[in-house]
Amino acid sequence: MSANGGGFLSALNGRLNLGDIIVTVLFFTVLMVLLKKFAWGPLMGVMDQRAQLIANEIEAAEKSRSESQQLLEEQRSLLKEARDNAQAIVENARKQGETQREELLTAARAEVNRMKESATLEIATEKEKAVAAVREEFVSLSILAASKVLGKEISEEDNRALIEETIVKAGESR
Known part of the structure; x- marks a missing residue:
């Protein structure tokens, strides 16, 4: 095998130029x-920047969604x-x-009560006036009747006092 193995590299070296291979590998490595x-570095930098930009946009969108949710809750609370x-x-x-x-209602009831009391007082006053007027008329008629019966005239003041006394006694006996 060593004969074949050594022969193979020699045969291959005969067909291929070992110097060309080394130069090609060297140029390939340099390339x-x-x-x-x-x-590759700038391309990876651009890709990293793009990934960072996307990550930032996702973060901003998440922050915006969170703020929107918070504003929605605030709006609901305010509503x-x-x-x-x-x-x-x-x-x-x-x-x-x-x-x-x-x-x-209280004021109206108070006003109605006040009006009733006022009317009651007015009725009592008018009644007293009417009773006084009837007494006066009765006294006048009694004086006239007494003077005709007696045929003489008594002083009107004496007669009036006598009749009023009689009326008072009649009122007390009731």
Whole structure:
């Protein structure tokens, strides 16, 4: 095998130029180093920047979604608070209406009672005036009748005093 093995490399070397292979491998290695430095490095940098940009956009979108969710919750809270305030205002207005209604009813009842008392007082006053007028008329008629019966005239003052005394005694006996 060593004869064949040594012969194979010699035969191959005869067909291939070992110097060309070394130079080609050397150029290929230099080309790979240059590609890595000038093409692959910047390409990977661009890819890293793109990945970072996408990650930043995803993070910004997540932050925006979180802020939107928070704003939505705040809006819901404000809406609930506004509904509660509106309900409280309506309830307060209803209570004030009830209070005013009660105050008006109380004032109207007080006015009716005052008017009744005033009317009662006025009726009593008018009754006293009417009784006094009837007494006066009765006294006048009694004086006239007594003077005709007696045929003489008694002083009107004496007669009036006598009749008033009689009326008072008649009122007491009732």
